[in-house]
Amino acid sequence: MSASFNCSKAANFAESSICKDGYLSGVDNILGRAYQKALDETEHPDDLRQSQREWLSVRDQCTTQKCLDQTMGARVTFLDNYSRVEKSKAYAAEEKLRKDEYEAQRQAEELASSQRDEQYRIAQEQSRQQRQQSPQQHQVAQTPPQSVQPAPSSQNPAYVVPAQQVRPAQPVAEKPAVLRMWQAFWAGPAWKYTLLIGSLITCLAIWRHHTEAATIYTDYTDAAIRNALPAIGAVSALILRWLEMPGLVSGIALGTGIILAIAYAVFATFRTNQGALSITLVIVAKLTLITVFYAVIGMLIASLFSNSARRKGESQARAAARNSREKKQTMALITGLSVAYTAFTAWVCRRPEFTSFSECLEFDTAPA
Template sequence: MLIKGALALLLGLAAGSATAASFDCNKASGFAELEICSDGYLSSVDNVLSRTYQRALAASSESDALKQSQRQWLITRDQCQDQKCLRLAMGDRIQVLEGVIHTEQSKALQAREQSAAAQRQAERDRQAAVLAQQKQQSSQSAQHTSPQTMPSAPVGKPQGASTQRQPQNPVLAWFINGPGWKYTLVLGLLLSAWAVVRHHRGSATIYSDYTDALITNLLPALGIVVGVVCRWLEMPGVVSSISVVTGFVLAIAYAVYSTVKNNRGGLSIFLTIMAKLTLISVFYAVIGLLIASLFNGGTRRKGESQARADARNRRERKATMALITALSAAYSALTVWICRNPKFTSLGECLEFNRVPELS
């Protein structure tokens, strides 16, 4: 601001060093006005100050307050009794007025940006409303034409009975939309903790070795990778779905097989199977949600500029990637910790069934 004021002052002086003061010197009174009229330098500074004041007055949204401020400054200026005091007072006033101009220009720029952002949001809302209206019209036209193409209902069956929506299973609704899944998760975690305690006491075996744990946990990931590759190759969506489901089914089948092979007693087998399924399900569900959040479109908050929204979305994506890495490392460490034997064995040894369970 100081540099801008000094630059404006120098330009004004260079443009009209011999210019008269901004007021009528024939009516000058008092030391300050008489000195300004008699000194060419002070006259030029006064002209610069006058032009700056007019610019500030045109840009300001509070012109009355600015006029009152100018009147108060004139009272202060008229108290000067030497040229040094006048130079300092007039230079400081030019800087103050330049600051007013800069502030008002910043406010105007911000208002224009907000107006443009509001217009863009209104345009997006309008397009969304048009799409919603088109979808509604399409569904209404489909409803009007569907009775003509449907086969006639059997005799004795009310017309339109086949189109009635079947009531949802209350148990399934309680599990999906209600707290059922939360109760199931808590129960699974408690049974998993019990299985881990029995595992370290030697009365159960969750994973016999590293190979056993690797097969159980990588089969779902392998199914997901194959599904993604099939999707990338533009195969039918059912192929990708079958690949993912097959990976999880194979993981469950191998978990049951290895549990029955390495444990004795129904309680140990039940707890071990529940621990494996709970840990794998929770891990893949959490990682899946985090990965899905990476591919969601970046959000933009109300009143936030696009540049700030992009920067915040990049920070959130980096934080999500770090969280995925940390959770994967923690889950791998937990899996290694609950392996009975800290070693890798051959695949054939993991698949043979006639071995005696290694229980202490």
């Protein structure tokens, strides 16, 4: 392998030795390629050329082949490392340029999006103002022109200019008082206090039931009628919705089931209890139990028809599997709560037996 320079122009011991020794010629050839590669990679070629000239002056001071071998080998290593560093710098600069371009594009997209949102907001505001002005313009257009009254004169002192009739302002429609009270009830802590008081009263009623001072349920049939009526209303409402009946009809079906359950609870309480205290405690206990049970079951059933959002870093397949698993757990929870509620209801029955419906509907008061 020949040297990287013209051997006919060798002027010192180092150059002559490189040209005569094949090994040193090969090392010099490798050094030349490394130097050229470093020149191609660097952003400061003049500095590298100056460094190479300084190294050549050091190499030319060698007087043995061993010195040349060590000096040239060290230079090859230096040039390889130099090329690697310069290439890394170039890659980092290119990566920074790509990031800057991406950031500039992202900012431009955000600016365009914000401008579109602002334009949409302005259009919505203009549309709202036009809707507000349209009834006023329509009202002005329908107002009959009023005749111009002549100015009062001294010749007709009895003339009085009638006052212009002013239209009363249209009252702003307000929500019904019942709806406002209902929203305020759920927005504040009132429902929590109601649940707490109902739970305490229920515990007191159960205690009086087991001391035979009051009767919550007479038998299994009595409990089944009261607990089945809201379910029948809910199922009827779902069937009506499936048949594409108006929402009002479904609401009436659901409300009818709830009202019948409340009416039967009051009827059965008056039928089997005496005294204002016992009747009040038992009615509150029945309403609390059935309300809490159906509210919890209703929320669990509603959760079956909605999928939870995909978590961060979660694939769509994993999210689908997790939703399926959660729905199975919800179904198991619904089943467990239903069984537990049924067992609890049976526990507070006075007689552990079923009777006929006609017997449950007979109003025959007896001391509790």
